[in-house]
Amino acid sequence: MSKTKKILTHWRVILALIFIVLSLVAIYPNPFTKGVTIRAVVTNSSASIAGITSPKPTATPMSRERITAMNNVPINTLEDYYDFISTLKGNRTVHVKTNKNLYRLVTKPETEDIGLSVYEAPKTNIRKGLDLQGGTRVLLQPEENLKQDEMDILLTNMQYRLNVYGLSDVVVREAGDLSGNQYVLVEIAGAKEEEVKELLSQQGKFEATIGNETVFRGGQDITYVCRSADCSGIDPTTGCGKSGDMWVCRFRFAISLSPEAAEMQAELTKDLPVLTENEEEYLSEKLILYLDDAQVDELFIGADLKGRAVTDIQISGSGAGAMQQEAVFNALENMKRMQTILITGSLPVKLDIVKTDTISPIFGKEFVRNALFIGLLAVLAVIIVIFIRYRNIKVAAPMLFTIFTELVVLLGTAAFIGWNLDLAAIAGIIIVIGTGVDHQIVIADEILKGETGAAYDWKQKIKRAFFIIFAAYITTVVAMLPLWFAGAGLLKGFAITTIIGVSIGALITRPAYAVIVELLMKE
């Protein structure tokens, strides 16, 4: 009894226990979590109009909003959700119950989709990386080297542009290597490759010309693009109409130009002749929009803009379809595309796609199950070997405890700092647990040796064991450091997990193991 008390009151053991508790709080496991968690909300969709918002990328998995029922039908799994969505029709009211709120949605007349992207509700705060949950990862390299502020603009723009498309669970991160190359890493959970590739391949230089002269470049010259309902959408004055067999709908939205761009526009249009077409007056040259030096669109310039430096401009266009609904939909799609081009199409540089990974979610799930199975089996086998070697439960049992402590604290740290666990990180966990067992064997041998020896001094023995452990610890850390910075960060997760893991081991859990075994063996 007093032995147990001695162990539990030793500060090394208390420290380890505190870390376990903190880690469990960070991991926040709840195996009974039900429902589907909201990954992203499409802009202007019925869900977003009803007030549902996309989670912040930094939000912890368990704190994200979770749908539990729709129209009083319980939603427990992804299948439940999709089954329910497939029964939806246009212009219906849907009550969405989440763990935080109750929303009343009205589905749009033209589409049944309510604009939510969801995934199976996570049961812990441990973030699974792409390898484990499926998704798309794209590594891009700028064609020329960027200064830090340019890189920042690039990253914000890309993040913004991806968000505009309703993809919010997006990581856009700068990556580098030892040779000074720059990369941009984009990771999108649950997204299809085509979506991402199309989006990213559109990134790049944006400019608008009149008669081969540049009027403005995106980003720097366009100061505002309206996307709210009061100044963008289907044009209320012209609306939709039939043209032959087809329906055509017009959209319009407002933008603001910088004074310089407005001056340029005035300068370039002042001598242009005015043409009349369909009772509307236009200038003879069009405003041509280029993305990546390829023409993406052209706009007629209203005659009233001739020679005037106007900063507030209305942009209009149209969409067509066999049915009115289709035409509205296409018009709004075209508008969204145009808006996106104008807002963020002006990334300062061209980007080359140097690596793409699309990972199937099935593989990820399988992998997690497989890794857990192997881990458990390996730990069991190791403990059996230890028991056979020492024939002493006082050595083996604390070792099992230490292995799990190291695992829990490592996962807790990952959850706390928001680190994504991927394949590389799992390799890191393997090395942490592996060296952990090695170091505990060193400790056990040092302590046990004294039992038979004549003169033994506990402090001396522990000191010697930790002389070895610290040398091994420091060499592992310095061996992993270069990988932190090398090779476009592809193995960064491995380096970080290993360094954090062996640090936890050498500073917290392995000293606690030494204390426990020492106290158990004394007397």
Next chain:
Amino acid sequence: MEEGENQQEEIKGEGIWKKRFSLKEFYDKNYKKLLIIPFLMLVLAVLQIAVQTAVTGDFINKGVSLKGGLTISIDKAVSVVELENYLNNEFPSGDISVRALSSAGSQIGVIIEAADVEAENLLEVLQNKIGKLEKDEYSVEVMGSSLGASFFKETFRAVIIAFLFMGAVVFLYFRTPIPSLAVILAALSDIVVTLAVVNLIGMKISTAGIAAFLMLIGYSVDTDILLSTKVLKRKTGTILDGILNALRTGLTMSTTTLIAIFIALIFAQSLILKQIMVILLIGLLVDLPNTWIQNAGILRWHLERKKKDYIKNE
């Protein structure tokens, strides 16, 4: 040299059937001669790597993730040979290889690796052969060749820097040149010999393989540090006692690690994980002679000479 080798064979042949302590005695008497084994391994490994470089232009077999190309993993059990022949017929210039993805002996899928083929084309042709694939049923990884090359250069550099850092730490820690150099030589031998063995079995190294080599630096140095500490810091007993004391601990360490690696090798589904495990398995086996014969031998030789000099000077 010739004579020594013969003698060694003879004694080895007898010794195996004797009691354990005779092996200890043999080790005690012949530790200098035994040094031939790890050094021969090192020389052969360097030769292998030199030949490999001369023949292929690279000192390792680079997988698609290091030289550029694409990897498609499919969650369907398909005949590997048949699929490989079919794809190579369709894309004669593609350099396509197909491998089975298996767990505990049974096939659960296939992995296709190809260079100079577009992912879309390959997927299309593939689906003609094995039927429609749903979006969730496959993973595609495409590595640009320039990134592959720079990634390889980078990680290779990372391994070199890691090695130098490790060497510096060992020097600062032990503060004696010969024992520190012995530790560093043992770690270097581990990596070089493992690399040669990996080349010989024809394994293509991926990005994860490089990570495995870094893990190996950590693992192999552990036993060397254990050995040096136990021998240099021992209070009582002979040098041999120190070595044997370390050996007992070191072998327990290696046994537990090897068992864990075996289990992972048998059951792992992920090829990446399997590759890491194969490299670690080879590395840890190579580490045994490099630690307990090479490092221990050099350390003992050095300490005994120092002792002799010390006595002479007295």
